[in-house]
Amino acid sequence: HQNAATIFIIFGGAGDLSWRKLFPALYSLYRSNWLPENFAIVAADRKSMNLEEYREHIRNGVETFAPQYDSSLWSCFSEKIESYLIADLSEAAFYESLKHTLEQIGTKWETKPNWIFYLAISPSLIKTVVSQIGIAQLFLAPADSRIVVEKPYGHDLKSANELDQCLGRVFKESQIFRIDHYLGKETVQNILALRFANAWWEPIWDSRYIDHVQITVAEEVGVELRGEYYEHAGALRDMVQNHMLQLLCLIAMEPPVSFDSDEIRNKKVDVLHAVRKIIPDEVHQIAVRGQYGRGWIKGKEVVAYREEPGVKSDSSTETFAAIKLFIDNWRWQNVPFYLRTGKRLAKRVTQIVVTLKPIPHQAFPARALDQWLPNRMILNIQPEESISLVFHAKIPGPVIRLSPVNLQFKYQEAFKKGSPEAYETLLRDVIIGDGTLFMRADQAQAAWSIVDPILEFWENTPPIDFPNYPAGSWGPESAQVLIAKDGKSWYEGG
Ligand code: BG6
Numbered sequence: 001h002q003n004a005a006t007i008f009i010i011f012g013g014a015g016d017l018s019w020r021k022l023f024p025a026l027y028s029l030y031r032s033n034w035l036p037e038n039f040a041i042v043a044a045d046r047k048s049m050n051l052e053e054y055r056e057h058i059r060n061g062v063e064t065f066a067p068q069y070d071s072s073l074w075s076c077f078s079e080k081i082e083s084y085l086i087a088d089l090s091e092a093a094f095y096e097s098l099k100h101t102l103e104q105i106g107t108k109w110e111t112k113p114n115w116i117f118y119l120a121i122s123p124s125l126i127k128t129v130v131s132q133i134g135i136a137q138l139f140l141a142p143a144d145s146r147i148v149v150e151k152p153y154g155h156d157l158k159s160a161n162e163l164d165q166c167l168g169r170v171f172k173e174s175q176i177f178r179i180d181h182y183l184g185k186e187t188v189q190n191i192l193a194l195r196f197a198n199a200w201w202e203p204i205w206d207s208r209y210i211d212h213v214q215i216t217v218a219e220e221v222g223v224e225l226r227g228e229y230y231e232h233a234g235a236l237r238d239m240v241q242n243h244m245l246q247l248l249c250l251i252a253m254e255p256p257v258s259f260d261s262d263e264i265r266n267k268k269v270d271v272l273h274a275v276r277k278i279i280p281d282e283v284h285q286i287a288v289r290g291q292y293g294r295g296w297i298k299g300k301e302v303v304a305y306r307e308e309p310g311v312k313s314d315s316s317t318e319t320f321a322a323i324k325l326f327i328d329n330w331r332w333q334n335v336p337f338y339l340r341t342g343k344r345l346a347k348r349v350t351q352i353v354v355t356l357k358p359i360p361h362q363a364f365p366a367r368a369l370d371q372w373l374p375n376r377m378i379l380n381i382q383p384e385e386s387i388s389l390v391f392h393a394k395i396p397g398p399v400i401r402l403s404p405v406n407l408q409f410k411y412q413e414a415f416k417k418g419s420p421e422a423y424e425t426l427l428r429d430v431i432i433g434d435g436t437l438f439m440r441a442d443q444a445q446a447a448w449s450i451v452d453p454i455l456e457f458w459e460n461t462p463p464i465d466f467p468n469y470p471a472g473s474w475g476p477e478s479a480q481v482l483i484a485k486d487g488k489s490w491y492e493g494g
Helices: 016-031 051-065 071-078 092-109 123-135 157-170 186-196 227-233 235-252 261-274 280-286 411-415 422-432 441-460 477-484
Strands: 006-011 039-045 081-086 114-119 145-149 176-178 210-218 287-290 295-297 300-302 320-325 337-342 349-356 376-382 386-394 402-410
Touching (some): 016 039, 016 051, 016 422, 081 092, 092 123, 123 145, 186 376, 186 411, 227 235, 235 261, 235 441, 261 441, 280 441, 287 441, 287 477, 320 477, 337 477, 402 411
Parallel strands (some): 006 114, 145 176, 210 337
Antiparallel strands (some): 287 320, 320 337, 376 386
16 A cells, blocks of 8 residues: 555645645655655635645645745645645536546556545535535545545534444445544554553553543643634533543553454444443533633633634533543443543643552551652653653651652653654555544444533533633632542642
8 A cells, every 4th residue: 555646635625724734744744755656636625726826825834834844845745736626515516527637647647546535624514525426426446545534523423423324325434534633643652552562551450450540631722713613512522522532442442452453443442332321310420511711821811712703602612521431341340530621721731640549558657658649650642742650769868758759751852753743644544544543433433422411411401600710720610529529639740
């Protein structure tokens, strides 16, 4: 697959995702020699511009967002942008002209290239585009064409199933690449290496030794200019159903037998299937929500969510969610997993904290223990990329006193190079047809089944206290209560 001639077709080629993420990633792949020799990009969008204007628009994005922009490389790369088609994506005529363009490129190369359809479009257009691709018979043998679908993948279990059916009428499951960009992050992929390439952790990686796990994805940013989208999403749909449950899977999955893509995904989906079903009566005990009010971020005053563009002034959409889950299998019996995420929180951090149970017997005198903390493994996914182990050491001196110390591995120091952007890794995998880091239909469905009861309960019981946390804080008081009632607290260290 490595060097197969490929045409990369972007629906929504003039949109923000293409500008900010897709093209900078394609450019970086080109710079690192990761693109096949015969590689062409065909972009389609509503906006009216000619190819030169389009290339210039994209150049601007690449210059802004690609880590190493080099103007001399740009001109070669820009020639890969073969065509910009002004398109009404609901019109059959467009798909005919697209087909013609694709066939022409194949004729020029004297080969049958792979076709990759990338849907960088609003979710409301997905079904239209997929059906039109079907009607125009814009497909090749399953091994030679792929379709990439962005999140949000559905709005709930029912709509995700409908999407699956729609895609399934035109594409086989092996051709469908559902993106979850968290899975492309180096530090997320490294969870697999940490767990399954080492003998250190596996013997203690279960309910005998692990007290609980916390997964935090905290953002400083608000909803920015995405108010309209976010009003229909909220934190649970935007972050928990996808990114956070994927992190949970990587932490909790059983060891895979091989790195075969279905083997990894089977082991991950097993975790989702084992998550204890949430019943409506329990939702208030295991899930809390919040919405930011005005506050301060890095010394700057910021507006409340309800004052953001595109947001209703009495919006009930949650910008913060925290939930407690249990995984009902042999390994994780009664180990709570606490997940929290929110916008406009005190600092940007994505972190997984694994806390061990206390030692069985404390032999040290009480006066030695005034700084006692549980043993922890802290996986910092971003912005810092590191893994820390917190354990106890003796403070030098004539009396016995213990102090928690930190053994830390930093990616940047160890490998002396930065990590590629998630989209780089994922686009490369799409090009070579490796689906390991993409969501299979059953994974997306299982993840919706977990959050659906919470969403339904929340929809039926509108919040009465929104906004309930100031921007720049760690979220609503109820999130502290959620974990404090189990005798634990959120880890807010470095
Ligand atoms: C996206 C969400 O999937 O992830 C955004 O839609 C969120 O709301 C973003 O800001 C966070 O991604 P990252 O890579 O910045 O952690």
